[in-house]
Structures are given as C-alpha cells and as structure tokens.
Amino acid sequence: MSKDVYTLTSPEGKTTELPVRNGTMGPRVVDIGKLYREQGVFTYDPGFVSTGSCESEITFIDGDKGLLMYRGYPVEQLAAHSSFIEVAYLLLYSELPSADQLAEFEESIRRHTMLNEGMLRFFNGFRYDAHPMAVLSAVVGSMSAYYHDTMDVNDQRAREVFTHRILAKLPTIAAAAHKLTAGQPYVYPRNDLSYSENLLHMLFAVPAETYEINEVAAQALDLLFILHADHEQNCSTSTVRMAGSSGANPYSAIAAGIAALWGPAHGGANEAVLRMLKEIGTARNIPKYVAKAKDKDDPFRLMGFGHRVYKNFDPRATIIRDMCHKVLAQNGQQDAPLFELALRLEEMALKDEYFIEKNLYPNVDFYSGIIYRALGIPTSMFTVMFAIGRTVGWVAHWREMIRDPNGRISRPRQLYTGSQQRDYMAIEKRG
Secondary structure, eight states: OOSSEEEEEOTTOOEEEEEEEOOSSSOOEEOOTTHHHHHSOOOOOGGGTTOOOOOOSSEEEETTTTEEEETTEEHHHHHHHOOHHHHHHHHHHSSOOOHHHHHHHHHHHHTTOOOOHHHHHHHTTSOTTOOHHHHHHHHHHHGGGTOGGGOOTTOHHHHHHHHHHHHHHHHHHHHHHHHHHHTOOOOOOOTTSOHHHHHHHHHHOBTTBOOOOOHHHHHHHHHHHHHHSOOSSOHHHHHHHHHHTTTOOHHHHHHHHHHHHTSTTTTTHHHHHHHHHHHHOSGGGHHHHHHHHHOTTOOOOOTTBOOSSOSSOOHHHHHHHHHHHHHHHHHOGGGHHHHHHHHHHHHHHHHSHHHHHTTOOBOTHHHHHHHHHHTTOOGGGHHHHHHHHHHHHHHHHHHHHHHOTTOOOOOOOOOOOSOOOOOOOOGGGOO
16 A cells, blocks of 8 residues: 555456545545446445545544544533533534624524424424424424425525524424423523523423522533534434435434434433443442343443444543532432442443453443433433534534535445346246
C-alpha cells in the first residue's frame, strides 16, 4: 500500500488502483467507488464495521483512546463549561456562538416550543398504555402534515425553520407522550424557562398546584443531553442519513431515526441496565452474576459494559458518574442502594482479568438510567430522553448530507445466497 493509492490485484491478475483518502484525524480510507466497475466484485462488511459510509465534519471518536469530540472540542470540556443549547449551536453551525448569536438562537428555540392544537388532539388516538417511543415516532412523522412550509429539503430557509422547529417541539411532544400514559392533562411550554427546565415543567407540573424547578435536576438533564447529542455514524444517525438521502421530508427522516433508536442494543440499553441491577439485587450476588457473564453457555449479559466503538473507557461514563453522585445526594436517596450496587459492580468488573482483557469498561448507559430514575422519570421514558438529546445530532447530519454535492441515494449491495434462476412450475406438477 503506497501513500496515496491502494493497488488491488484480482486472482485473474487484473489490477485496480484505489485512491486512499486522508481525514484530519482517524484512519485513512480506501475509496472503493470503482471496484465493482473494474473488478466486478462488491465488498462484504456486515454491520459496516470497517466501512466509511460518508464524509463528515461533525463528530470524531477515537475508541482506543476513549476520545469523543464535537467539531473538534473534547466532550469533557463542553460538559464542564457549556450548555446543551450552546452545544446544539456548535453541532449545527460548526463554531461556538458569540453571546449575541447564542441569545438569538435560544430565543428562537423558545418561540417554537408550542404544538399545533390539532397535533395535541392526535395524542388522544393512542391507547392509554402506548409506549412513549411509539407515540414519539408517530407524532414526529405526522409533523409533515402540519408544517408544510418546511418540506422542501433544497430550500435553505425551510431547512433552517425545520431545524429550530424540531429541536424546540421534541421536548413538548415527549412530555405530552408521558402525560398520555400518566393520565394527566397536557402542560403547555413556558418561554421563561431554559430548555431542560421547560422539559421538567411539562413532564411533572399539574394544574392543581405550582411546580418548582429543581435546578440540580435541570443541570443533570442538560448534561445528559450534551453527552447524547451526537456519536458519529451510529445506527440511528445512519438511519436518518439513509432515509434523508431519498429526498424524503426531514420529519420522516427524524421519525426513522427515533424508530432505530428504540432498539435495546441502541437507545434502550439504559433500561436494560436498570433491570439488570434489580435482578442482581444486592452486592453479595455480584460475584455470581459476574461468573454468569463470563460463562459462554449462560445467556446473562452485564448490560452497560463495553461499546462497539470504544476499546477504552467511555469518556461520557466518567462525566455522568460524578453527576449521578450529585443527583442522588440531593433528591435520589431512595435509589442510593441501586447506585452503590452499580459502583460495586463496576469496581469488581474492572479488576477482573476477563473484563480487562476484553476491554469491557462501563459506558454511558450504565449510569444514565439511575439518574433518570432518581429524577422521577419512568423507565418507559428513558429512550425518549435519549432521543431529545440526540435529535440535534440527527439534524446536523441530515443538514450536512443535504448540502453534500456528492450526495447520492443510499443503496447498499449484498452477497446473494438464495436459489439460482429456476422456472415456474404449475401447482399440479409440484411434488
């Protein structure tokens, strides 16, 4: 392999030179665009573990070093000094905003939080026990029926209005989904509250009494939204890009991302962590469950450990662990035993040679569910909260994809292993 070209020679002796492309960070990539045309073969990469599906300037992950950066800024710095709205601006517009830019952006988000009243009536069509993620994906998909002015993906102004609208309205939709299952009246947004404060208000306020915002709870949500804001070409982000590549309206693309996020191997992992901790029960059971996790013949898995990309510690887990202490110290003492169990499990797993050898470090899901539970958020809403934070990443990638002059509709190929061509046989002649 030379510096700029990868030379591939087929078994028949045919040679093809494939360009090597360099990013600003991370591995180089081999451009295989002409491989099928010149060699007559496809690449085969189930799960796309070695395939770069696009060119992006948004997020970078170095799994070996445990590094996560948004637009070049380490997530640790953003978590310590920034707010979710500022991080959203960074992801969308490439640079940190000035004070005036941030104020204008935040004001625009506040002014787009209300839903069309027809959409609120749409919620009444769901069963009382509908899962909030089912409601969220359906209602977001229906937004194209209410907001026709942002359907043209090639119109820059329409894209801008859509961006502000979806970021502002998703917490309102999420809170309404919660109120549906709680059997409580919907709560309208308040423009005098911050993004996270407004969400807490819409989730927990009731008409019968005044609701007071817990500032630690608001800080915890803001931090979680920062940590969930983007994560490179993950399953749901890739889904948004693929759906959007057809030119589908942006609400449909985001609804597709929400559906992909719902999977237990993706956004639903924090729910699984909580169920696992409840199953373990007490610290004295930890050795037994660690042994079960190491047994190849036992289906039990330690949820919240390891990551598809990170081969080191998930940087988000370190940040969220400290916030977990802060939340539980103020208003989550009922979950302190659960948190202590998590810490003991983490401690034991990190000392075990099996987990060290396989790089099974705690990930962000290991602690996020405990925080949500301590804040009074029901388990069914955990993935919805993830979606609220991740929406800005989806939108940033969608915008980048739409503007890409080399963009094409996504159309993966396959290795076909079915029947060869055969002729139709009349039913009376079949054995």
